Amino acid sequence: xxxxxxxxxxxxxxxxxxxxxxxxxxxxxxxxxxxxxxxxxxxxxxxxxxxxxxxxxxxxxxxxxxxxxxxxxxxxxxxxxxxxxxxxxxxxxxxxxxxxxxxxxxxxxxxxxxxxxxxxxxxxxxxxxxxxxxxxxxxxxxxxxxxxxxxxxxxxxxxxxxxxxxxxxxxxxxxxxxxxxxxxxxxxxxxxxxxxxxxxxxxxxxxxxxxxxxxxxxxxxxxxxxxxxxxxxxxxxxxxxxxxxxxxxxxxxxxxxxxxxxxxxxxxxxxxxxxxxxxxxxxxxxxxxx
Amino acid sequence: xxxxxxxxxxxxxxxxxxxxxxxxxxxxxxxxxxxxxxxxxxxxxxxxxxxxxxxxxxxxxxxxxxxxxxxxxxxxxxxxxxxxxxxxxxxxxxxxxxxxxxxxxxxxxxxxxxxxxxxxxxxxxxxxxxxxxxxxxxxxxxxxxxxxxxxxxxxxxxxxxxxxxxxxxxxxxxxxxxxxxxxxxxxxxxxxxxxxxxxxxxxxxxxxxxxxxxxxxxxxxxxxxxxxxxxxxxxxxxxxxxxxxxxxxxxxxxxxxxxxxxxxxxxxxxxxxxxxxxxxxxxxxxxxxxxxxxxxxxxxxxxxxxxxxxxxxxxxxxxxxxxxxxxxxxxxxxxxxxxxxxxxxxxxxxxxxxxxxxxxxxxxxxxxxxxxxxxxxxxxxxxxxxxxxxx
Numbered sequence: 001x002x003x004x005x006x007x008x009x010x011x012x013x014x015x016x017x018x019x020x021x022x023x024x025x026x027x028x029x030x031x032x033x034x035x036x037x038x039x040x041x042x043x044x045x046x047x048x049x050x051x052x053x054x055x056x057x058x059x060x061x062x063x064x065x066x067x068x069x070x071x072x073x074x075x076x077x078x079x080x081x082x083x084x085x086x087x088x089x090x091x092x093x094x095x096x097x098x099x100x101x102x103x104x105x106x107x108x109x110x111x112x113x114x115x116x117x118x119x120x121x122x123x124x125x126x127x128x129x130x131x132x133x134x135x136x137x138x139x140x141x142x143x144x145x146x147x148x149x150x151x152x153x154x155x156x157x158x159x160x161x162x163x164x165x166x167x168x169x170x171x172x173x174x175x176x177x178x179x180x181x182x183x184x185x186x187x188x189x190x191x192x193x194x195x196x197x198x199x200x201x202x203x204x205x206x207x208x209x210x211x212x213x214x215x216x217x218x219x220x221x222x223x224x225x226x227x228x229x230x231x232x233x234x235x236x237x238x239x240x241x242x243x244x245x246x247x248x249x250x251x252x253x254x255x256x257x258x259x260x261x262x263x264x265x266x267x268x269x270x271x272x273x274x275x276x277x278x279x280x281x282x283x284x285x286x287x288x289x290x
Numbered sequence: 291x292x293x294x295x296x297x298x299x300x301x302x303x304x305x306x307x308x309x310x311x312x313x314x315x316x317x318x319x320x321x322x323x324x325x326x327x328x329x330x331x332x333x334x335x336x337x338x339x340x341x342x343x344x345x346x347x348x349x350x351x352x353x354x355x356x357x358x359x360x361x362x363x364x365x366x367x368x369x370x371x372x373x374x375x376x377x378x379x380x381x382x383x384x385x386x387x388x389x390x391x392x393x394x395x396x397x398x399x400x401x402x403x404x405x406x407x408x409x410x411x412x413x414x415x416x417x418x419x420x421x422x423x424x425x426x427x428x429x430x431x432x433x434x435x436x437x438x439x440x441x442x443x444x445x446x447x448x449x450x451x452x453x454x455x456x457x458x459x460x461x462x463x464x465x466x467x468x469x470x471x472x473x474x475x476x477x478x479x480x481x482x483x484x485x486x487x488x489x490x491x492x493x494x495x496x497x498x499x500x501x502x503x504x505x506x507x508x509x510x511x512x513x514x515x516x517x518x519x520x521x522x523x524x525x526x527x528x529x530x531x532x533x534x535x536x537x538x539x540x541x542x543x544x545x546x547x548x549x550x551x552x553x554x555x556x557x558x559x560x561x562x563x564x565x566x567x568x569x570x571x572x573x574x575x576x577x578x579x580x581x582x583x584x585x586x587x588x589x590x591x592x593x594x595x596x597x598x599x600x601x602x603x604x605x606x607x608x609x610x611x612x613x614x615x616x617x618x619x620x621x622x623x624x625x626x627x628x629x630x631x632x633x634x635x636x637x638x639x640x641x642x643x644x645x646x647x648x649x650x651x652x653x654x655x656x657x658x659x660x661x662x663x664x665x666x667x668x669x670x671x672x673x674x675x676x677x678x679x680x681x
Contacts, residue, residue, distance in 0.1 A: 064533070069419040071441060076395070076477070080410040083331055083480050084402065095481035096665055099391065100420075101442045102538055105666035109535040114547060117533035117668060118449060121439040123421035129438050136456050140558065142530070196436050198382075252419060279425060281436060 011260030016154030048175025069252025071100030150256025221275030299374025341506030341606030385435035389447025391610030444664030448613025470614030506606020528559030545586030567656030573600035
């Protein structure tokens with residue numbers, strides 16, 4: 001994987017079920033516009049992306065890739081209640097906001113960009129799959145710059161508002177974004193590898209074949225358990241672990257947020273992020289911070 | 291090195307058939323099946339038309355059993371795989387691209403009929419994220435690659451097709467199964483009525499007397515590979531996706547952004563506008579969308595617009611599924627030797643200033659443009675060819 005340089009980054013972690021007025025205050029740090037008819041998911045998307053490009057002038061054809069596990073579920077709940085509980089037709093903007101790509105629309109509108117615009121998902125590997133699509137567009141010459149992010153709300157309104165995931169992690173809102181370009185000049189880091197593997201054995205084989213390429217830090221996705229993490233450490237012998245789930249909490253886009261945190265806080269280091277989905281497919285991201 | 295991406299297998303179920311052959315015959319002879327559905331939950335005293343899958347009584351929305359959603363999905367995906375003749379080894383190296391607007395909302399609405407819990411509560415407790423549906427297909431059918439789920443409103447499966455084809459063309463993937471799926475659900479049916487977008491009787495895109503869109507349900511699946519398996523397999527030449535930031539629900543009626551999408555797709559395909567033999571329009575039948583699209587076609591083709599067809603009057607607006615489903619309907623009709631007419635069209639709208647085909651037109655090989663637009667400003671154009679020299 002070559003030519004995917006990170007020019008700026010953000011990683012917003014918010015308290016679960018925090019008042020949306022607090023999110024609007026956060027957004028006002030980076031954007032002066034008043035946003036009407038936007039929900040929690042859209043606000044999170046705007047906060048992360050606006051923080052990421054704060055101080056940068058971005059090209060009009062900058063592409064936007066939003067990766068998410070659950071998307072705009074809050075409005076889906078509202079609309080289902082309007083139909084099944086209130087026995088009415090849904091309010092137009094509640095219905096429109098059930099479509100998660102409204103978040104990337106508001107983002108593109110706010111930034112004044114008219115490039116490619118996607119909202120995509122892939123169980124536990126959404127961010128890695130989004131990078132696949134971004135690389136496809138860069139290779140095709142369809143674009144020269146892109147914003148790619150992962151956004152998810154902590155827990156769903158009415159679902160009980162559990163504070164902790166069943167695995168013990170604190171539930172949080174998350175919005176992690178990267179402004180990427182093919183040029184090295186001015187970059188703060190780079191995505192060096194984004195590889196997919198059919199199973200653990202194939203992933204391990206690739207890691208062993210990397211030879212002595214040093215890894216400073218390793219981090220693991222949400223489905224990599226303690227025993228498995230030990231096996232990877234043994235194979236990689238990193239200098240340190242970066243347990244972003246323990247440190248910052250969990251949401252569907254924890255990987256994007258965790259990697260964003262790494263780029264912000266680990267200058268001069270490299271990260272190997274190992275992730276897997278429930279079917280046992282693996283994805284490995286290598287990130288270098290300058 | 292750039293390679294090709296060819297449609298080597300397809301399967302589809304919709305209101306007018308459950309095989310490509312049935313669907314093409316229905317299109318050729320304009321056999322349309324329109325149901326009329328009411329809004330009992332909102333107590334409204336009227337009905338709206340809808341294109342339902344209706345093979346038998348069990349297909350009625352109120353009769354659909356638990357597992358109906360996956361039965362339609364798995365059987366359609368398996369049909370496309372069988373049509374391409376993929377071996378188990380080939381399936382193991384296949385990647386899945388899935389596009390939908392409603393995702394698994396029909397499942398939660400269906401569960402509501404058999405439990406006392408509220409739909410929203412079922413939804414909140416059972417939702418496993420957008421990617422779960424694609425994972426279920428892969429597990430069931432032994433598909434071994436990665437999965438990509440697109441949720442870009444009505445362009446969802448068109449974008450799924452665009453990226454699958456581009457990745458195969460770049461040699462990143464060997465093969466992909468691309469699925470577009472949207473099944474009837476109250477959220478969409480009541481939601482579009484809440485927008486006052488639903489037509490009252492007949493689907494008439496581009497017509498002066500049109501009064502909105504008519505929803506439909508469908509599942510379509512295509513296999514895309516780097517090499518053709520039969521003569522006449524359609525080849526993806528290029529495509530584009532752009533965001534028109536004019537409005538979240540409508541487009542700039544000047545058609546600038548939509549025309550730019552078409553032009554970028556032509557550029558990616560490496561062809562001039564004059565090489566396009568015919569256009570499958572998105573043609574929702576809503577005033578803004580129709581006028582925008584027609585203005586964009588006039589801009590793109592400098593006033594010399596090739597024959598245009600609108601296929602939604604056959605199967606309805608299948609929202610996120612329309613990318614793959616309209617592609618199958620259109621390309622299978624072309625393979626059968628005709629560009630479909632637009633049923634329901636009677637009177638030209640001066641605001642559109644475009645008359646779509648009103649009779650089936652004989653066609654041989656050619657290069658074709660397929661357009662898709664959606665809420666959130668999403669615009670997608672695909673360019674496909676079945677020309678011997680290119681395929």
